[in-house]
Each structure stands twice: as structure tokens, then as C-alpha cells.
């Protein structure tokens with residue numbers, strides 16, 4: 001090998017590890033081949049997974065070649081090169097057609113029937129990845145070419161192909177990962193929506209969120225089921241400086257006992273049976289962002305200890321790993337348990353509780369919020385209308401007052417489900433007003449409750465008069481709920497329509 005050849009090869013080898021992103025490698029390589037070997041044209045092909053040859057760089061050939069795809073079976077020369085592990089040289093008078101006939105820049109009109117032609121297959125770790133071809137118009141041009149030089153080029157070309165393909169695959173998967181993340185964030189946002197409510201309690205809640213969002217304090221959100229704890233956690237993240245980073249969700253109640261540690265902290269390959277690859281845990285995924293530990297009250301005691309250590313040290317150790325990784329994570333937790341009581345009863349670690357409870361946010365139950373129910377109902381109906389493309393869907397005023405007096409043990413979630421079900425019933429009936437009978441909540445509050453709720457007399461009274469008075473009020477109430485329709489009022493009171501009508505008249509109900 002001459003020293004100028006060595007220099008060119010060295011340059012290619014150095015180029016291999018730099019500037020991959022610019023995508024000039026193939027061209028550089030083929031240009032250097034022409035510099036060193038006595039040829040008029042060179043082409044580098046990638047073999048794709050369909051078995052087709054795709055030129056990725058050419059020199060001395062028409063640029064149109066880069067737009068072609070070659071089926072090896074139709075091009076005996078290419079096929080011969082592909083199927084040989086050694087460089088292949090074709091006789092100058094070989095009968096085999098040349099795939100570049102008419103495409104040579106220096107002889108555009110000629111069928112190059114007499115010329116020198118050679119090529120070699122490119123292997124990376126025993127995998128065929130492409131071929132390199134060289135053509136020279138001078139017969140005998142390749143007579144003095146050192147086979148080692150050609151093989152060295154082939155090795156470099158193969159490495160270039162492999163690096164570029166790997167790099168592109170990485171770039172592609174990175175791009176894909178980014179767009180998946182973006183999509184997930186957007187989906188989560190549109191799904192979570194905004195905190196609706198005009199009550200002073202909700203206003204205070206919004207103020208608290210605003211105050212603490214932009215700090216890195218741990219926040220403990222508590223409240224009954226369905227009060228909106230998850231919604232508040234999302235609002236905290238969205239209003240924080242970490243909003244463009246992930247908020248990673250963990251449901252502590254659903255952590256499988258055996259995999260919990262690996263879920264949270266990750267593991268290294270071989271750490272346990274089934275650990276086939278390194279895997280990042282939720283803590284690492286949330287790095288730079290927020291980790292939301294939902295239902296924290298359900299976290300088993302031994303994991304509470306591990307969690308405490310990670311929070312204290314700001315470092316996680318993957319299961320089976322011998323070094324720690326620094327993580328920068330803001331912690332938000334939620335629970336519908338009374339954690340203080342859990343601590344008192346030994347089910348929750350006091351030290352962890354104090355770490356998490358830096359800024360407590362309590363969401364009051366729906367029944368205690370003044371004025372939220374009508375606004376929430378409007379908000380929910382709006383969604384139902386949009387879902388079913390309806391213009392009109394309303395709540396009857398008597399029905400709304402029923403919603404306002406109902407205790408809602410399942411809070412906003414229960415209100416949501418009740419109204420969505422009611423909306424569906426109304427749509428099914430071709431109506432557009434939700435009435436009491438559509439709600440289906442009276443089964444939950446039996447009438448007995450209403451009866452025991454009535455004031456009892458403090459002095460002596462005639463029984464019959466009192467009973468009749470109550471009956472009259474009950475009928476009036478039922479009629480009010482049912483828009484004055486006797487048939488529906490009868491259903492409401494679960495009695496015969498005729499009997500109700502007669503009783504009403506007798507008691508003087510208008």
C-alpha cells in the first residue's frame with residue numbers, strides 16, 4: 001500500500017467516528033475510492049431487508065442512479081458480487097450486462113461493453129449489508145490494484161454503512177419517542193381538563209396550588225374519593241417550572257408486591273429471573289419532572305423505608321446495580337386515607353409522613369362546597385352535549401335542587417357518572433330535559449331517610465292530622481319533582497296513579 005493510499009484510508013477511518021449527523025459519510029467514502037483507485041465510476045449500495053440494492057452514494061455516475069433500486073436477480077454482475085465473500089473482478093469482454101450502461105458520466109451515450117469492472121460485498125459481523133462497485137473505461141485498469149487495498153476499503157465501507165444505519169435507527173427511535181411523549185402529554189392535558197368550581201373552598205384550593213406549584217416542596221393531597229386529587233396533582237405539575245418535563249404516575253395500590261422495587265427504582269440486566277435487559281424505574285423516568293405517587297397510604301411498609309431513603313438522598317439504585325444515580329424529582333402524593341391516623345396506628349412511617357407532608361392540600365368533599373354543584377353539572381352536561389353532538393340538554397330546576405341536596409359520597413366522580421347516565425336515558429327517550437326520574441339516585445337515599453328527617457311535634461297533636469299533613473306535603477313534593485305530572489308523581493311515590501289522584505284531591509292538593 002502506498003503512503004497516499006494509507007493517508008486516504010486513515011482519513012476515512014477518522015471520519016467514521018465524527019459528524020455522523022451530517023450524512024456525508026457515504027459520499028466521502030466513494031470519493032476517496034476514486035482518489036485512490038484507477039476507476040471512472042464507483043457506487044456504494046445498501047442491501048435492504050427486502051433483498052434489494054439501494055445506491056446511497058455514487059461517483060462518476062449520473063445522479064439519477066441514486067433514485068434507482070436494483071433487484072440483484074436481474075443484474076448478474078451485482079448478484080455475483082453479492083454472493084462472493086472475496087472481491088470479484090469481471091473480464092473486460094464479459095458477456096454479463098453492466099447495470100450502469102449509459103449512466104457513466106464520462107461516456108453518457110455509450111454502451112460500455114468493453115471495460116474493467118470489479119466489486120466486493122460488504123459484511124459487518126457476518127451480516128451482508130451492501131456492496132461496493134468500481135468501473136474503469138481503461139481495460140486492465142485494475143490489474144495492478146492490491147487486493148488488500150480493496151478489502152480495506154470494503155471493511156471501511158461496511159463499517160460506514162453499519163454506523164450510519166445504526167445512527168439513523170437511533171435518531172428515528174428518538175424522534176418517535178419524542179413524539180410519543182408529546183402525544184401522551186397532550187392527551188393527558190386534554191383528558192385532565194380544568195378544576196371547575198366557584199365555591200370559596202375551590203378558590204382557596206386554587207390559591208394553594210398557585211402558591212406551592214412553583215416550589216420544589218413535596219405536596220400531600222388528601223380528600224375523599226372522587227374529590228379531584230388527581231386533577232389537583234396535574235394542575236400542580238402544569239403550573240410548575242417542570243411543566244415541560246414528564247409527570248410520572250404511580251398507583252401505589254396497584255404495585256405488584258414482587259416487582260414494586262424494580263417498578264420504582266429500575267433494575268439491571270440479570271438482577272433477577274426475567275430481568276432480560278436494563279430498565280429504568282419511575283424515579284429515573286421522572287428525572288427533571290414530577291413523580292406522582294397516588295394512593296400513597298397503600299404503600300407497603302418495607303417500600304416506605306426505601307422511598308424515604310431515595311427522597312432523603314436524591315439518589316436511586318437500580319435493583320442489582322452497584323452504583324447510585326442522582327435524580328431531581330419533585331414528589332406529589334395523594335391519599336384518601338387519614339395519614340395521621342395511619343401513622344398513629346403503625347401502618348405508615350412517621351418519618352416518611354413528615355417528609356411528604358411539607359405542604360398539605362386538603363380537598364373538601366363536594367357536599368361541603370357552596371355553589372359548586374350547579375357549575376359542575378353544567379360543565380359535565382356540556383361534555384355530554386359535545387359527545388353526542390346535541391344542542392339541547394338541560395336539567396330541570398327541581399332536579400338540580402335534588403342534586404344540590406344529595407350528599408354525594410363518591411363526590412365529583414359520582415356526580416359525573418350520575419349525570420352522564422341520566423343524559424343517556426334522556427337521549428334514549430328522545431327528550432332533552434333531565435328530570436328526577438332519570439337520576440336514579442333515590443335508590444341510594446331511601447325515603448325512610450326523608451321521613452326521619454321531618455321535624456317531630458313537641459306537644460300533643462292528633463295523629464291522623466299529622467299523618468295527613470305529611471302525606472299532603474309528600475304528594476306536593478312528588479308533583480314538584482315531576483313537573484306536575486300525576487302519573488310520574490305516582491311512580492315517584494311507588495303507588496297506583498288512581499289512588500294517588502284520589503288521595504291528593506281529598507287532601508286538597510292543587
Ligand SMILES: Nc1ncnc2c1ncn2[C@@H]1O[C@H](COP(=O)(O)OP(=O)(O)OP(=O)(O)O)[C@@H](O)[C@H]1O
Pocket residue numbers: 192193194195196197223224225226227228229230231232335336412413416
Ligand atoms: N373540580 C373539578 N372540576 C372538574 N372535574 C372534576 C373536579 N374534581 C373532580 N373532577 C372529575 O372527577 C373525577 C374524579 O376526579 P379524580 O380522579 O381527580 O379524583 P380522586 O380524588 O383522585 O379520587 P380517588 O381517591 O377515587 O382516586 C375525574 O373525572 C375528574 O375529572
Ligand SMILES: [Mg+2]
Pocket residue numbers: 229230294
Ligand atoms: Mg385518584
